[in-house]
Amino acid sequence: MTTSATNTVLSVDQLAMAFRQKRVFHDLTFDLKQGEFLSVLGENGVGKTTLVQILLGQLRPTAGSVNYYPSRQGVTVGYVPQFRNVDAEYPLTVREFVGLALPNRLTPWWTAAERKQVASTLAMTDLTRIARTPLGRVSGGELQKAYLAQALIRQPQLLMLDESTASLDNNMKYELLELVKNYQEQTNAAVLFVTHDLPLTKQYSTNFLLMQPGQYQTGTIAELDENVVEAAHA
Amino acid sequence: MLNYPFMQNAFMAGTIIAIVSGVVGVFVVARNMPFLTHTLSEIGFAGAAFGLFVGWTPLAGMLAFTTVSSVAVGQLSSKPSRRESSITSISALAIGLGILFLSLSNQNASSATNILFGSVIGISRTEVVEVAVLAIVVLLVILGLYRPLKFDSFDAVGARVAGVHQTLLASVFLIALAFSVSVAAQIVGSLLIFILLTLPAAAAKYFAHGVGSMIGLSILFALIGVWLGIAISYWTNWPVSFFIAVIEVLIYFIGIGANHLAARN
Ligand SMILES: Nc1ncnc2c1ncn2[C@@H]1O[C@H](COP(=O)(O)OP(=O)(O)OP(=O)(O)O)[C@@H](O)[C@H]1O
Ligand SMILES: [Mg+2]
Numbered sequence: 392m393t394t395s396a397t398n399t400v401l402s403v404d405q406l407a408m409a410f411r412q413k414r415v416f417h418d419l420t421f422d423l424k425q426g427e428f429l430s431v432l433g434e435n436g437v438g439k440t441t442l443v444q445i446l447l448g449q450l451r452p453t454a455g456s457v458n459y460y461p462s463r464q465g466v467t468v469g470y471v472p473q474f475r476n477v478d479a480e481y482p483l484t485v486r487e488f489v490g491l492a493l494p495n496r497l498t499p500w501w502t503a504a505e506r507k508q509v510a511s512t513l514a515m516t517d518l519t520r521i522a523r524t525p526l527g528r529v530s531g532g533e534l535q536k537a538y539l540a541q542a543l544i545r546q547p548q549l550l551m552l553d554e555s556t557a558s559l560d561n562n563m564k565y566e567l568l569e570l571v572k573n574y575q576e577q578t579n580a581a582v583l584f585v586t587h588d589l590p591l592t593k594q595y596s597t598n599f600l601l602m603q604p605g606q607y608q609t610g611t612i613a614e615l616d617e618n619v620v621e622a623a624h625a
Numbered sequence: 626m627l628n629y630p631f632m633q634n635a636f637m638a639g640t641i642i643a644i645v646s647g648v649v650g651v652f653v654v655a656r657n658m659p660f661l662t663h664t665l666s667e668i669g670f671a672g673a674a675f676g677l678f679v680g681w682t683p684l685a686g687m688l689a690f691t692t693v694s695s696v697a698v699g700q701l702s703s704k705p706s707r708r709e710s711s712i713t714s715i716s717a718l719a720i721g722l723g724i725l726f727l728s729l730s731n732q733n734a735s736s737a738t739n740i741l742f743g744s745v746i747g748i749s750r751t752e753v754v755e756v757a758v759l760a761i762v763v764l765l766v767i768l769g770l771y772r773p774l775k776f777d778s779f780d781a782v783g784a785r786v787a788g789v790h791q792t793l794l795a796s797v798f799l800i801a802l803a804f805s806v807s808v809a810a811q812i813v814g815s816l817l818i819f820i821l822l823t824l825p826a827a828a829a830k831y832f833a834h835g836v837g838s839m840i841g842l843s844i845l846f847a848l849i850g851v852w853l854g855i856a857i858s859y860w861t862n863w864p865v866s867f868f869i870a871v872i873e874v875l876i877y878f879i880g881i882g883a884n885h886l887a888a889r890n
Pocket of ligand 2: 439440441473553
């Protein structure tokens with residue numbers, strides 16, 4: 392393929408996925424470039440999470456290819472999954488939780504540089520105030536911010552968020568996406584955002600991928616036809 | 626009391642066991658494995674009885690049985706939907722085998738009680754050394770895997786995303802757990818191992834909010850139970866395991882109470 396365009400982070404070519412007999416999607420082709428914010432839209436069960444898991448290499452596609460540029464190892468990926476096991480008794484503080492994703496080292500304790508990295512990530516995500524609160528006792532919005540912070544601590548060039556705003560009230564949704572946007576402005580990272588929220592998509596995305604059973608549409612956000620999306624989510 | 630060599634041995638072994646259990650327990654609790662730990666201890670019972678039967682030491686039999694079965698049992702229990710019933714069936718088999726080997730080995734009843742309920746007062750210097758060596762192995766493994774183990778235990782979803790080798794990690798941890806179970810059995814007996822491997826860590830979770838401090842507190846709670854247990858047992862002649870159980874349960878309930886109060890504020 393001639394993806395010589397230097398700023399492509401990820402390209403997906405004729406991707407297909409089926410679970411046993413069940414076809415989820417097929418022939419899916421799109422690119423994601425640095426600085427782009429791609430919203431992935433589509434009704435429940437259309438295969439958004441499945442797509443993200445394939446991009447992460449957690450699932451093997453039935454056909455097609457996923458390419459990272461310059462290479463899979465060369466792109467740091469941050470991911471905020473749709474589901475997580477954190478209950479009210481979860482003991483770790485926000486700060487410890489975020490630091491779990493620090494790149495591996497043999498020392499059990501954090502080095503001075505790592506402590507700084509945690510502190511700056513917490514500051515960037517507006518969590519400094521509750522850094523020492525157990526994660527089990529923070530609000531839903533703060534929890535999502537902590538997940539985001541953990542994904543950001545390795546300074547990913549590609550950030551994927553799976554319905555991170557789904558359980559949040561309106562203010563909190565915008566607050567979270569502002570954080571993502573700020574990170575993106577600082578680093579020119581690519582963002583892939585799975586959502587059902589059209590207003591949010593229109594405000595923050597540069598591009599969209601609308602998945603529908605058996606087909607899909609993609610384009611710049613200006614080309615997004617709201618009627619089609621409404622129909623898809625009806 | 627510490628003038629007697631057997632008491633010195635008891636305290637040394639108890640201290641080592643408390644430290645290992647405190648450390649490993651934090652991950653047992655975080656990985657939600659108390660039930661599996663219990664099963665491993667029953668497999669340990671079968672192994673110890675087998676050891677007596679074939680003329681090994683109970684510790685050697687325990688190590689062999691728990692190590693060989695730990696990874697398999699871990700695999701069986703990885704499906705949450707089937708977890709409890711498949712583990713229960715393994716427990717049943719282990720207890721059955723243990724009883725069989727005990728009766729075949731023609732040992733008197735006291736060796737059976739020792740395996741089941743512990744025998745810290747009767748522990749020899751050689752056994753202390755064995756326990757120490759096993760403990761060091763376990764602690765080194767945990768230390769070497771500390772960061773990924775911590776990530777995977779406290780946030781399996783995030784660890785998977787970050788590319789932690791979860792299957793390998795789980796297997797190595799299970800083997801370390803098998804070693805710990807065999808070590809802890811020397812003092813509390815296989816029936817009560819899960820006390821030391823779960824309660825101090827479960828209580829620590831209510832007082833500390835970092836993995837390092839949880840480990841510290843968990844060791845402390847285990848040490849309090851073991852030291853006090855041995856001392857009170859010496860004065861009263863009642864069994865050590867009884868006192869350790871009572872003390873750990875008390876600490877655990879204090880933890881729940883404290884957490885309840887903290888959550889209300
Ligand atoms: N491991 C699996 N085995 C079999 N089928 C699966 C598996 N994972 C997902 N599916 C099926 O694939 C389809 C797509 O699921 P997916 O979770 O990707 O949907 P989604 O678009 O993320 O939905 P939602 O908006 O509800 O999160 C669904 O029909 C689901 O039942
Ligand atoms: Mg989904």
